[in-house]
Amino acid sequence: MHKITRLIIFFLLAGFHLQAFSQQFPLGNTIHLAGWYRLGTLSLTQQGNDAQITIVGGSGYNATNGQNGECQIHFRTSNNESNTNGFLASGYFSSTGSLKFIGAVRVVQLNNSTWDFYALLATYTGNGATLSLLAAGGNWTPxxxxxxPPVGAVSSDLDEKLTYQSPVFYSYPVSIGVxxxxxxxxxxxxxxxxESVNVKLQANWPDYVFDSxxxxxxxxxxxNFISVNKHLPDIPSENEIKTSGIDVADINTRLLKKIEELTLYLVEQQKDIKSLRRELEVLKSKSK
Incomplete structure (x- = not known):
């Protein structure tokens, strides 16, 4: 019984401990005014301390998935050393979800442990949009x-990036820019x-052209076909390519077939040329 009581107390204390490092606030709503907004102030001491700021919102109010998005900011203080213009920290942000509603993030340094965060926001971020902070010892003031952002202040425009350092497997289609x-x-x-593209063979490679x-x-x-159609046989026309695009594996297979056929034509032509030369030599020898 005492063991169970101790476990309950342990988990309760662990929960309080985690809550001490996590804060959540309403973000605020841009309504119909897109532009730069001051989000709030982060207090975080030097010595390489980390903070993760997560913003959940969007642009619009019609409850469609296409309006929803998330933004995560990873911010880290330095060791009172600056690599750029006296700015004593570094960070980046990434966007996920169906909509990118934060276009840029700029951090203005007030002192070596206090920073104002600004973001370029879309219209109507949402009445229920939230901002949460996860940091060991950090504090957020909405x-x-x-x-x-003030002009001339010590500041940093955070890079936008999302980098995977481990192998990634997607079971669903991936769209980039579409x-x-x-x-x-x-x-x-x-x-x-x-640097290279390896296309696996899914059909017969046209070496059969060289079969006897x-x-x-x-x-x-x-x-005659070229005269009528203005393209080679078995090669798609310009209109077909405009409509359906090009299958790289298929078009390379078709082009190789044409190259192999052309090679055979040249081989036959060379044989004919040699035969004609021999006949010509015979005629020349008889005329002497």
């Missing part, structure tokens, strides 16, 4: 008001840069 992946596992709106039984299209038929 001060929500529409105000631009709302609807349209059935693809990965959809990207914009350009992609990669392969029927090479007659060049006159190819010429």
């Amino acid at each position: 001060g929500f008001m529409m105000a631009s 709302a609807d992946p349209k059935g693809y596992k990965l959809a990207v709106g914009g350009g992609v840069v990669a 039984g392969y029927q090479l299209p007659d060049l006159s038929e190819v010429e």
